[in-house]
Amino acid sequence: MTSPRLDAKIPGGNISEKWTQYKSTVALVNPANKRKLEIIVVGSGLAGSSAAATLAELGYKVKVFCFQDSARRAHSIAAQGGINAAKNYQNDGDSTYRLFYDTIKGGDYRAREANVHRLAEVSASIIDQCVAQGVPFAREYGGLLSNRSFGGTQVQRTFYAAGQTGQQLLLGAYSALMRQVGYGTVKMYARHEMLEVVTVDGKARGIIARNLVTGELERHFGHAVLLCTGGYGNVFFLSTNAMGSNVTAAWKAHKKGAFFGNPCFTQIHPTCIPVSGDHQSKLTLMSESLRNDGRIWVPKKAGDTRKPIDIPEDERDYYLERRYPAFGNLVPRDVASRAAKERCDAGFGVGASKMAVYLDYASAIERYGKVEANKQNLVNPDKATIIKLGKGIVAEKYGNLFEMYAKITGENPYETPMRIYPAVHYTMGGLWVDYNLMTTVEGLYALGEANFSDHGANRLGASALMQGLADGYFVIPYTIGAYLAKEIHTNPISLDHPAFTEAEQRVKGIIEKLINIKGNKSVDHFHKALGKIMWDQCGMARNAEGLKWAISEIRKLREEFWKDVRIPGGAMEVNPELEKACRVADFLELGELMCIDALNRNESCGGHFREEYQTEEGEALRDDDNFAYVAAWEFHEGYEWSLHKEDLVFENIKLTQRSYK
Amino acid sequence: MKITLKVWRQKNGKDSGRFETYQLNHVSEDMSFLEMFDVLNEQLITENKEPVAFDHDCREGICGMCSMYINGRAHGPWEGTTTCQLHMRAFNDGDTIVVEPWRSAAFPVLKDLMVDRSAFDRIMAVGGFVSVNTGNAVDANSTLIPKEDADNAFSAAACIGCGACVATCKNSSAMLFVSAKVSQLALLPQGQVERKDRVRKMVAQMDAEGFGSCTNTGACEAECPKGISIANIARMNREYLGAAILPGN
Ligand SMILES: Cc1cc2nc3c(=O)[nH]c(=O)nc-3n(C[C@H](O)[C@H](O)[C@H](O)COP(=O)(O)OP(=O)(O)OC[C@H]3O[C@@H](n4cnc5c(N)ncnc54)[C@H](O)[C@@H]3O)c2cc1C
Ligand code: SF4
Ligand code: FES
Numbered sequence: 001m002t003s004p005r006l007d008a009k010i011p012g013g014n015i016s017e018k019w020t021q022y023k024s025t026v027a028l029v030n031p032a033n034k035r036k037l038e039i040i041v042v043g044s045g046l047a048g049s050s051a052a053a054t055l056a057e058l059g060y061k062v063k064v065f066c067f068q069d070s071a072r073r074a075h076s077i078a079a080q081g082g083i084n085a086a087k088n089y090q091n092d093g094d095s096t097y098r099l100f101y102d103t104i105k106g107g108d109y110r111a112r113e114a115n116v117h118r119l120a121e122v123s124a125s126i127i128d129q130c131v132a133q134g135v136p137f138a139r140e141y142g143g144l145l146s147n148r149s150f151g152g153t154q155v156q157r158t159f160y161a162a163g164q165t166g167q168q169l170l171l172g173a174y175s176a177l178m179r180q181v182g183y184g185t186v187k188m189y190a191r192h193e194m195l196e197v198v199t200v201d202g203k204a205r206g207i208i209a210r211n212l213v214t215g216e217l218e219r220h221f222g223h224a225v226l227l228c229t230g231g232y233g234n235v236f237f238l239s240t241n242a243m244g245s246n247v248t249a250a251w252k253a254h255k256k257g258a259f260f261g262n263p264c265f266t267q268i269h270p271t272c273i274p275v276s277g278d279h280q281s282k283l284t285l286m287s288e289s290l291r292n293d294g295r296i297w298v299p300k301k302a303g304d305t306r307k308p309i310d311i312p313e314d315e316r317d318y319y320l321e322r323r324y325p326a327f328g329n330l331v332p333r334d335v336a337s338r339a340a341k342e343r344c345d346a347g348f349g350v351g352a353s354k355m356a357v358y359l360d361y362a363s364a365i366e367r368y369g370k371v372e373a374n375k376q377n378l379v380n381p382d383k384a385t386i387i388k389l390g391k392g393i394v395a396e397k398y399g400n401l402f403e404m405y406a407k408i409t410g411e412n413p414y415e416t417p418m419r420i421y422p423a424v425h426y427t428m429g430g431l432w433v434d435y436n437l438m439t440t441v442e443g444l445y446a447l448g449e450a451n452f453s454d455h456g457a458n459r460l461g462a463s464a465l466m467q468g469l470a471d472g473y474f475v476i477p478y479t480i481g482a483y484l485a486k487e488i489h490t491n492p493i494s495l496d497h498p499a500f501t502e503a504e505q506r507v508k509g510i511i512e513k514l515i516n517i518k519g520n521k522s523v524d525h526f527h528k529a530l531g532k533i534m535w536d537q538c539g540m541a542r543n544a545e546g547l548k549w550a551i552s553e554i555r556k557l558r559e560e561f562w563k564d565v566r567i568p569g570g571a572m573e574v575n576p577e578l579e580k581a582c583r584v585a586d587f588l589e590l591g592e593l594m595c596i597d598a599l600n601r602n603e604s605c606g607g608h609f610r611e612e613y614q615t616e617e618g619e620a621l622r623d624d625d626n627f628a629y630v631a632a633w634e635f636h637e638g639y640e641w642s643l644h645k646e647d648l649v650f651e652n653i654k655l656t657q658r659s660y661k
Numbered sequence: 662m663k664i665t666l667k668v669w670r671q672k673n674g675k676d677s678g679r680f681e682t683y684q685l686n687h688v689s690e691d692m693s694f695l696e697m698f699d700v701l702n703e704q705l706i707t708e709n710k711e712p713v714a715f716d717h718d719c720r721e722g723i724c725g726m727c728s729m730y731i732n733g734r735a736h737g738p739w740e741g742t743t744t745c746q747l748h749m750r751a752f753n754d755g756d757t758i759v760v761e762p763w764r765s766a767a768f769p770v771l772k773d774l775m776v777d778r779s780a781f782d783r784i785m786a787v788g789g790f791v792s793v794n795t796g797n798a799v800d801a802n803s804t805l806i807p808k809e810d811a812d813n814a815f816s817a818a819a820c821i822g823c824g825a826c827v828a829t830c831k832n833s834s835a836m837l838f839v840s841a842k843v844s845q846l847a848l849l850p851q852g853q854v855e856r857k858d859r860v861r862k863m864v865a866q867m868d869a870e871g872f873g874s875c876t877n878t879g880a881c882e883a884e885c886p887k888g889i890s891i892a893n894i895a896r897m898n899r900e901y902l903g904a905a906i907l908p909g910n
Contacts, residue, residue, distance in 0.1 A: 087802075410748070
């Protein structure tokens with residue numbers, strides 16, 4: 001039974017009419033009133049920039065915050081592969097329903113149908129909007145937009161701009177945002193970090209932010225607060241996320257009453273450059289598109305130390321092709337990641353650390369070379385010519401990725417197979433939100449990766465960019481009206497209100513406490529220790545015993561942190577160590593909740609793999625009778641959490657076991 | 662490897678700043694340049710000294726946040742590479758490396774190697790956009806764009822706004838950065854309506870921010886980590902002339 005505290009506010013009616021119906025009946029705010037209503041947007045990634053620009057266009061007064069030195073540098077900028085949309089430009093049978101279906105299935109049936117259907121519905125408008133802004137998507141010679149296929153779907157619905165799709169989409173949203181900044185309708189606060197939500201009578205009414213240049217704490221009022229603060233993959237220390245990505249904003253909201261949804265749902269991406277040493281500060285993603293042409297293998301003999309080139313064909317184990325003949329190297333991310341871990345754990349890993357598998361382009365180079373030789377009408381070309389031609393084609397398609405690999409590893413991927421290993425990449429979990437994207441705190445919203453909403457237990461490639469922009473451009477501008485229409489009589493609350501004073505005092509207290517510990521260990525020391533616990537026990541495979549151990553270790557680590565961390569410098573200046581400390585303090589709490597959630601979910605689904613729950617062939621074993629729900633956690637003082645369940649009702653899609661064999 | 666680092670230290674905007682020398686004895690050639698700074702900072706924290714402040718975020722060469730002037734070159738010795746993507750195998754055991762912030766009047770130093778590049782945002786806010794509100798767009802495939810134009814617009818749009826072009830230019834000119842945006846939008850049909858207005862406003866703001874003028878030395882193109890072509894500057898000059906002579910949008 002769904003908890004009475006979790007009203008998802010899903011509109012009635014047929015799934016394909018809910019959103020249309022909703023839009024034509026939702027309360028509106030008239031233009032004169034919009035001018036009086038202030039909205040705080042924390043975050044300037046795809047979700048934040050698109051929301052802020054659109055709300056300002058509608059006439060609201062908007063303030064935007066980000067911790068980087070410019071809105072354009074939000075982590076969305078790093079997305080490589082592409083963005084999905086059900087345009088069916090390729091005439092290959094795509095439709096809103098199919099995108100909806102693929103996303104629900106890809107998420108292993110742990111997402112809410114109504115939200116996902118809405119996402120699929122608005123997806124097409126996103127592409128229109130971006131093109132109108134001048135986003136230079138890839139095009140065909142005829143001048144039409146080009147598409148590629150992506151992770152596990154059978155249609156070509158992914159729009160892209162070389163390997164820089166996130167950059168181009170964010171620069172589009174950023175340009176719309178800066179246009180409003182120029183008009184004075186948005187006030188931008190870069191190098192500001194939100195450190196507290198201010199609530200008055202149970203409603204979100206503002207934030208406390210630290211100016212990262214002067215160190216001052218600032219109070220800001222808003223009739224509503226939107227958290228567009230991204231994901232929390234950095235709880236693992238090593239991930240593909242930017243160094244500053246953090247959970248702080250969401251976590252402060254959580255401690256103010258916003259429930260946290262499915263915190264243990266983490267996506268581990270199968271193709272990243274492996275760890276090279278203790279100095280490692282982050283992991284670099286190699287786009288999923290590489291799996292379209294590359295073949296993944298390990299030696300058949302455990303501990304084989306020969307060079308890859310010296311290992312003959314029949315002594316190689318193309319384990320994905322062996323285990324999943326139907327999808328081969330193109331199985332979804334969770335499946336591919338687990339299979340790599342299985343081989344390495346069994347002793348078949350390669351490279352110095354033995355924690356890597358090969359991603360091999362030799363056969364693709366040869367295949368492309370032959371095709372090209374044919375095109376050029378070469379009769380009986382020799383092998384060297386074929387390889388040369390093939391390398392040219394591969395360079396055209398993946399050149400920038402190969403170059404990046406070479407820079408980082410010092411190896412030439414055209415000559416020797418790349419070494420890859422899975423890495424933390426995305427967090428499906430996040431603040432629980434209803435259909436309006438409102439959290440369990442009134443007036444407090446969460447958009448983009450910061451909410452738990454659309455990806456269930458596993459996100460399909462190219463769907464996070466879609467969700468961020470859907471939330472910001474096309475969903476929140478409507479759904480926020482449902483709340484703000486009731487707020488037109490609320491006058492701005494004075495910054496001297498006790499709620500602001502109290503919130504600022506709390507932040508000040510934390511900062512002073514941190515600085516005065518003057519212990520012996522750096523912030524990174526604790527962050528790395530936490531990351532190791534999380535990766536070992538709450539990473540690609542989890543079990544009850546390990547999770548219980550992790551929970552007690554994290555508690556100890558947290559205690560030690562608050563006794564022994566050393567933060568040089570003061571509070572009233574640029575102080576990157578202090579910034580990191582505030583973030584790691586929150587990760588040390590979140591980590592515990594992730595383990596609690598993983599322990600509670602006695603099933604395997606998507607990226608959440610509990611070793612106790614697997615089929616005989618080692619595949620994830622879901623338990624729909626007992627776990628087809630969203631786990632929304634409520635925080636209580638003293639690090640206690642209580643669980644609230646939102647039952648997931650599937651009226652349009654039948655639940656089946658995912659199979660990629 | 663052993664590396665000697667001479668790093669610019671400056672407490673804040675008011676401090677006059679100085680070089681400090683540090684010795685690192687265990688640098689791996691697999692480290693990125695910023696990971697070497699992580700190691701240095703860890704060492705400084707252990708010695709109860711203040712770590713070096715520097716800007717960085719994605720560490721993948723795309724956010725444009727990192728910005729170190731290394732041995733007299735913006736982003737260091739590798740072509741087409743940001744500071745975060747530079748790896749220590751670019752250096753030799755025993756090397757001394759001098760590291761400074763971007764230096765330009767328009768980019769004041771905030772602390773150590775961190776500078777204030779908000780001038781770039783202000784230039785964007787006056788014209789670096791197409792004026793199209795959300796919801797006004799027509800079907801994306803209703804406007805055909807020749808692949809070549811789309812590709813050229815993309816190449817210009819690849820600018821990451823890092824400011825290396827300014828740091829490298831003896832006049833601190835921001836022409837490469839501004840021309841990249843002007844070119845991207847001038848090459849696309851969507852950008853036509855506001856074409857003249859845009860270039861006029863962006864150039865005016867660029868001047869107001871105190872960036873110097875361009876004397877065509879080409880240093881910016883050589884140091885740009887994203888290969889933004891100096892041909893964009895020529896295009897912007899044409900755009901600007903056209904806009905200055907002919908009235909209208
Ligand atoms: C390497 C990589 C490649 C990817 N490729 C793809 C892809 O090809 N396709 C796809 O669909 N998805 C991809 N993803 C996922 C996708 O990029 C992200 O999920 C998405 O961009 C998140 O956008 P966002 O707007 O929610 O958050 P972000 O872009 O992370 O923005 C967060 C914002 O919040 C601000 N912020 C955070 N905390 C605070 C605070 N306390 N105070 C003030 N400001 C704060 C930050 O400054 C920033 O502006 C990729 C992810 C990675 C890591
Ligand atoms: S033009 Fe090149 S150097 Fe200048 S800001 Fe853009 S990417 Fe950096
Ligand atoms: S840190 Fe993002 S470009 Fe270097």
